[in-house]
Amino acid sequence: MKTYDVVIVGGGIIGGSVAFDLARRDLRVAVLDRQELMREASWAAAGMLSPAPDCPAAIPLVPLGRASLTLYPIFVDAVEDASGLRTGFHTGGAVEVICHGDAERELSTLVALHHGLGLACEPLRMDEARDMEPALGRDARAAVFLPDECSVEPRALTSAVFAAAASAGAALCPGVEVSSLALDGKKCIGVKTSGGETFHAARVVLAAGCWSSQIPEAASYAPTLPVRGQMVALRHCGTPIRHVLRSERGYLVPRGVESPQTIVVGSTIENAGFEKRVTSGGIEKILAAANELVPELAKAEIIETWCGLRPGSPDQLPILGPVDVDGLIFATGHYRNGILLAPVTAKLIGEWIAERRPSLDWEAFSPLRFPRANADRSATASSPL
Numbered sequence: 388m389k390t391y392d393v394v395i396v397g398g399g400i401i402g403g404s405v406a407f408d409l410a411r412r413d414l415r416v417a418v419l420d421r422q423e424l425m426r427e428a429s430w431a432a433a434g435m436l437s438p439a440p441d442c443p444a445a446i447p448l449v450p451l452g453r454a455s456l457t458l459y460p461i462f463v464d465a466v467e468d469a470s471g472l473r474t475g476f477h478t479g480g481a482v483e484v485i486c487h488g489d490a491e492r493e494l495s496t497l498v499a500l501h502h503g504l505g506l507a508c509e510p511l512r513m514d515e516a517r518d519m520e521p522a523l524g525r526d527a528r529a530a531v532f533l534p535d536e537c538s539v540e541p542r543a544l545t546s547a548v549f550a551a552a553a554s555a556g557a558a559l560c561p562g563v564e565v566s567s568l569a570l571d572g573k574k575c576i577g578v579k580t581s582g583g584e585t586f587h588a589a590r591v592v593l594a595a596g597c598w599s600s601q602i603p604e605a606a607s608y609a610p611t612l613p614v615r616g617q618m619v620a621l622r623h624c625g626t627p628i629r630h631v632l633r634s635e636r637g638y639l640v641p642r643g644v645e646s647p648q649t650i651v652v653g654s655t656i657e658n659a660g661f662e663k664r665v666t667s668g669g670i671e672k673i674l675a676a677a678n679e680l681v682p683e684l685a686k687a688e689i690i691e692t693w694c695g696l697r698p699g700s701p702d703q704l705p706i707l708g709p710v711d712v713d714g715l716i717f718a719t720g721h722y723r724n725g726i727l728l729a730p731v732t733a734k735l736i737g738e739w740i741a742e743r744r745p746s747l748d749w750e751a752f753s754p755l756r757f758p759r760a761n762a763d764r765s766a767t768a769s770s771p772l
């Protein structure tokens with residue numbers, strides 16, 4: 388019989404970061420993944436660390452994103468120290484440009500939104516923006532500098548996180564598919580695998596990305612859904628791009644500054660079910676946005692294309708914390724921000740498991756909001772008019 392203090396379902400950046408935190412607290416931890424570790428959304432990500440909301444629904448996430456960005460340097464130091472591996476963490480800010488619509492109005496809305504949320508945002512004159520990014524195209528009509536934003540290389544980071552977790556004592560178990568939770572009444576006592584094994588644990592952390600909703604007993608708490616994102620990597624020999632560069636239509640994330648430079652370009656946001664497929668329409672859209680931002684990129688070589696499934700949730704907010712089944716904890720639904728939110732997620736889950744006292748208010752992200760909303764809907768539907 389396999390027995391641990393904590394079993395984590397899912398070997399992406401979230402499962403790995405939680406495992407590293409818990410193993411450092413001297414808990415016996417196992418991470419189970421149905422395939423090789425780190426092959427899904429965490430492998431596909433661009434690696435922008437941006438706490439700015441990309442739509443109104445994401446505004447409640449900003450405090451969590453800011454907290455996680457603050458933790459990043461300490462997190463990266465701990466991971467790099469424990470693993471001996473690099474993570475590609477890069478500070479230096481991002482430049483966001485506006486190419487379409489009423490640029491001046493969009494600019495003041497963007498600045499007001501950032502300042503209202505406590506995020507640093509400096510309007511730039513276009514000559515200043517071109518000094519910072521000489522390759523910027525002529526379609527850019529307004530620009531801001533976001534000095535606190537950072538980036539990381541998600542594949543390097545995730546590998547380093549798992550190496551760090553293993554060096555702290557976590558057991559890594561690829562090729563183990565969880566088919567259901569092991570329940571004893573209202574208590575979760577472990578997980579059952581499709582191979583017929585049971586892993587016993589006092590706590591189970593569900594971090595199975597967009598597949599979390601496929602574990603039957605978890606679906607009502609974590610109604611996650613896949614949101615496909617396609618990506619392209621370019622080999623760029625022209626004027627180096629120094630910052631993460633974003634427009635309304637897409638983004639460029641430079642890896643290093645030396646020529647030839649690898650530029651990661653993204654992305655699409657598609658409801659295509661669980662189908663992982665790169666499409667010509669998706670790539671066309673991404674490249675059009677890239678070439679508009681930096682026209683020199685039209686000459687760059689395409690070196691890789693790929694896609695991943697973001698773990699979306701119905702309200703676009705993550706799903707974090709305990710539920711009314713003792714021992715069951717969720718860490719999923721991170722949608723477009725799982726790389727950014729990994730340090731704070733690991734910290735809060737670790738604090739909850741070890742001390743029952745998370746240091747931030749995470750009520751807005753409670754998995755219980757979904758069964759409660761369903762119960763409210765049923766009560767309204769059955770109440771007499």
Ligand SMILES: Cc1cc2nc3c(=O)[nH]c(=O)nc-3n(C[C@H](O)[C@H](O)[C@H](O)COP(=O)(O)OP(=O)(O)OC[C@H]3O[C@@H](n4cnc5c(N)ncnc54)[C@H](O)[C@@H]3O)c2cc1C
Pocket residue numbers: 396397398399400401402419420421422423424425426427428429430431432433434435436563564565566594595596597598599602615616617618653654694695696697698718719720721722723724725726727728
């Ligand atoms: C194209 C793209 C660009 C992105 N860019 C950014 C970015 O710039 N910044 C940012 O912060 N975020 C970004 N994201 C979002 C980020 O990648 C995700 O939020 C994050 O990776 C989610 O991590 P995860 O560990 O929850 O899920 P995943 O990495 O998907 O891991 C889930 C794991 O669970 C395993 N699993 C599933 N079911 C089972 C089961 N039954 N039993 C055992 N194992 C199971 C899977 O095999 C998988 O390994 C991007 C995502 C995509 C797709």
